[in-house]
Amino acid sequence: MVQETTRERILKAARQLGYVANGAARALSSRVTHTIGAVIPRFGNSSFSGMAQALEQALAQAGFTVLIAAPDYRQSNETEILRRILERGVDAVALLGAVHAPTTYALLASHRVPYVLMWAQAIEGVPCVGFDERMAGALVVEHLAALGHRRLGFIGGRTSENERARLRYQGVVEAIARHGMTLCDGVVIETDYGFREGHDAMAQILGAGANVTAVVCGNDYLATGALAACDEAGVDVPQQVSIASFNDNDFAAYLKPPLTTVRLPIREIGTSAATYLVERLSGANPELHTQLPIELIVRRSTGPVPSSPIARADGQRS
Amino acid sequence: MVQETTRERILKAARQLGYVANGAARALSSRVTHTIGAVIPRFGNSSFSGMAQALEQALAQAGFTVLIAAPDYRQSNETEILRRILERGVDAVALLGAVHAPTTYALLASHRVPYVLMWAQAIEGVPCVGFDERMAGALVVEHLAALGHRRLGFIGGRTSENERARLRYQGVVEAIARHGMTLCDGVVIETDYGFREGHDAMAQILGAGANVTAVVCGNDYLATGALAACDEAGVDVPQQVSIASFNDNDFAAYLKPPLTTVRLPIREIGTSAATYLVERLSGANPELHTQLPIELIVRRSTGPVPSSPIARADGQRS
DNA sequence: TTGTATGCGTTATCAA
DNA sequence: TTGATAACGCATACAA
Numbered sequence: 001m002v003q004e005t006t007r008e009r010i011l012k013a014a015r016q017l018g019y020v021a022n023g024a025a026r027a028l029s030s031r032v033t034h035t036i037g038a039v040i041p042r043f044g045n046s047s048f049s050g051m052a053q054a055l056e057q058a059l060a061q062a063g064f065t066v067l068i069a070a071p072d073y074r075q076s077n078e079t080e081i082l083r084r085i086l087e088r089g090v091d092a093v094a095l096l097g098a099v100h101a102p103t104t105y106a107l108l109a110s111h112r113v114p115y116v117l118m119w120a121q122a123i124e125g126v127p128c129v130g131f132d133e134r135m136a137g138a139l140v141v142e143h144l145a146a147l148g149h150r151r152l153g154f155i156g157g158r159t160s161e162n163e164r165a166r167l168r169y170q171g172v173v174e175a176i177a178r179h180g181m182t183l184c185d186g187v188v189i190e191t192d193y194g195f196r197e198g199h200d201a202m203a204q205i206l207g208a209g210a211n212v213t214a215v216v217c218g219n220d221y222l223a224t225g226a227l228a229a230c231d232e233a234g235v236d237v238p239q240q241v242s243i244a245s246f247n248d249n250d251f252a253a254y255l256k257p258p259l260t261t262v263r264l265p266i267r268e269i270g271t272s273a274a275t276y277l278v279e280r281l282s283g284a285n286p287e288l289h290t291q292l293p294i295e296l297i298v299r300r301s302t303g304p305v306p307s308s309p310i311a312r313a314d315g316q317r318s
Numbered sequence: 319m320v321q322e323t324t325r326e327r328i329l330k331a332a333r334q335l336g337y338v339a340n341g342a343a344r345a346l347s348s349r350v351t352h353t354i355g356a357v358i359p360r361f362g363n364s365s366f367s368g369m370a371q372a373l374e375q376a377l378a379q380a381g382f383t384v385l386i387a388a389p390d391y392r393q394s395n396e397t398e399i400l401r402r403i404l405e406r407g408v409d410a411v412a413l414l415g416a417v418h419a420p421t422t423y424a425l426l427a428s429h430r431v432p433y434v435l436m437w438a439q440a441i442e443g444v445p446c447v448g449f450d451e452r453m454a455g456a457l458v459v460e461h462l463a464a465l466g467h468r469r470l471g472f473i474g475g476r477t478s479e480n481e482r483a484r485l486r487y488q489g490v491v492e493a494i495a496r497h498g499m500t501l502c503d504g505v506v507i508e509t510d511y512g513f514r515e516g517h518d519a520m521a522q523i524l525g526a527g528a529n530v531t532a533v534v535c536g537n538d539y540l541a542t543g544a545l546a547a548c549d550e551a552g553v554d555v556p557q558q559v560s561i562a563s564f565n566d567n568d569f570a571a572y573l574k575p576p577l578t579t580v581r582l583p584i585r586e587i588g589t590s591a592a593t594y595l596v597e598r599l600s601g602a603n604p605e606l607h608t609q610l611p612i613e614l615i616v617r618r619s620t621g622p623v624p625s626s627p628i629a630r631a632d633g634q635r636s
Numbered sequence: 637t638t639g640t641a642t643g644c645g646t647t648a649t650c651a652a
Numbered sequence: 653t654t655g656a657t658a659a660c661g662c663a664t665a666c667a668a
Contacts (some may be wrong), residue, residue, distance in 0.1 A: 003653095018428035023353070023407040027342035028660045035385070035406060043361055044371025044585075045567060053362025054479055056388050065406055067353070068386050070374050086355060087652030089341040110336030249363060267362075320637070343661030461648045 027089050035065045036277060037085035040096040042072045047248035047266055053271030062278040079103040087109050092277045098123055099163050116273045116278045122290045129272045131292040133164055136262045137171020139296045140216055140244045143260045145179040149214045153187035155201040156218030165218055172216055184212050198225025206233045214242035220249050223258050263298060265292040345407050350392050352561050353383045354402035358414040360390040365566035365584055371590030380596040395422040410595045416441055434591045434596045440608045447590045449610040451482055454580045455489020457614045458534055458562045461578045463497040467532045471505030473519040474536030483536055490534055502530050516543025524551045534562035534569060538567055583610040
């Protein structure tokens with residue numbers, strides 16, 4: 001409600017004087033911060049980093065800044081962390097996963113702040129965005145079944161601490177049962193997601209001469225480490241054992257690739273969460289694509305069951 | 319200045335009522351936000367993610383939250399991004415790299431906000447934390463020289479856009495000259511940091527039958543891709559060609575490893591920057607460890623010059 | 637120890 | 653259009 005020329009003049013002057021608006025005052029008065037809080041376990045060297053990046057990117061385009069906290073499962077008092085973020089002043093919050101303390105939900109509710117759970121399965125009345133982890137597990141197994149594999153091993157995340165690892169594992173187990181396959185005793189290893197962990201787990205499987213024709217890895221960190229262990233042990237993939245994995249990231253694709261990969265829409269989670277929150281804050285009551293599509297990618301499929309498996313049927317178990 | 323029991327009582331009541339302090343008002347009044355702004359190119363799937371994570375972790379421990387912006391070199395108006403972060407209210411700022419627009423420095427100065435440049439070489443009067451990129455380059459080359467290599471290739475980041483890639487490349491080039499080695503014509507490839515990019519570059523080198531015994535990769539994304547290309551082409555590493563790299567991340571360590579790796583203190587940059595800012599904000603005038611130590615790591619060194627190089631001296635150039 | 641007033645820099649409202 | 657003024661919620665200083 002001011003002349004365009006005047007407007008220009010003022011803005012220019014402000015810029016020259018190095019004027020920077022005081023967001024605290026603005027927030028205090030307008031009750032809007034244009035900031036979104038994000039709480040994720042970590043964003044360095046993990047599957048979450050791509051998601052967080054996508055979230056930030058989409059939010060930035062809509063004019064929002066991201067206040068990020070990555071407790072890395074340490075002093076796991078998530079509620080305290082959330083409180084600090086809320087104190088700091090955010091218009092909305094994005095959390096990771098569906099499993100949160102009641103106090104966290106209570107804080108969210110009492111504060112009346114819009115929020116979204118990322119990488120979470122659908123929950124009644126809670127805005128979630130994720131994908132079907134169990135179906136992801138099933139897709140991998142079904143492909144292996146189609147190739148003729150019967151006896152599988154599994155290296156995955158810790159199911160007791162990690163809902164995603166748990167669901168993924170469940171999907172694998174269920175599919176194995178459906179197809180009359182065997183998840184071999186002692187060849188199911190739970191560990192932290194990491195290169196070294198995948199390496200050590202696979203080395204253990206190889207060292208024990210487990211009687212499996214394929215090993216399913218819970219994510220591509222593990223798969224990458226597993227491939228390295230095979231290489232070290234002189235075990236040919238996939239001639240002697242197949243490795244299947246879930247492609248949270250991209251790096252596994254440029255190595256000696258796993259036989260089967262399910263590409264998981266990790267980045268899409270971030271983008272989708274951002275879109276939801278932005279619309280939500282603009283007054284709309286948007287829907288949320290709780291189940292993002294997932295996709296089976298078969299790279300360099302080199303045939304069915306290994307011709308010379310790493311151990312015979314009488315092989316020891318670890 | 320209140321009785322402990324009363325204090326407890328009040329705090330408990332506040333918690334029960336779901337009271338969350340209003341940071342905007344607090345900030346407006348106290349002029350302190352306990353928030354640090356960070357501007358880095360990206361934090362998803364890149365060398366920066368570990369650094370950003372370390373920064374966040376160290377800051378969180380000191381009671382600070384991180385406001386992060388990752389423009390990903392897009393609408394590269396860094397000054398605008400910085401302005402938005404300053405508007406939002408931060409006690410200090412951490413930027414990446416030493417190359418910034420004058421307007422950025424002007425904004426920093428006029429706003430009188432403490433700041434630190436991460437992953438930056440020492441600049442007069444500017445708080446920087448980083449390491450000697452050129453020495454990193456030199457270390458790799460010197461190791462290759464000691465092994466008897468004479469003719470090298472290089473796959474690196476874009477030197478025109480990336481000061482770090484530029485310095486690293488300079489270090490390599492200078493060391494090559496010092497040791498009377500040759501950086502072979504047409505086997506110097508600049509590309510984006512990425513798996514695919516490394517793969518494609520190495521494939522190009524192999525396809526051209528370049529006359530080199532070792533290829534230096536600018537980071538481990540490139541190296542990982544390069545190793546995949548060698549594998550695909552049936553070229554044995556390091557029997558036919560050596561791959562050397564800089565270990566920004568960790569994943570290269572659990573693959574068929576490069577001959578030589580310089581571990582770069584990326585995470586330490588984040589930690590160090592955080593420590594500096596926290597001390598600085600507590601009123602101290604701390605020193606900054608501008609040059610973090612770097613370390614040569616030789617993994618599975620399998621001997622000197624390849625016995626059957628990928629091309630003879632009369633090999634074509636790309 | 638406790639209460640009370642003032643100011644922080646904006647936005648929003650209302651009157652001119 | 654423009655100016656003046658009252659919140660916004662907390663911290664600080666000062667008085668009781």
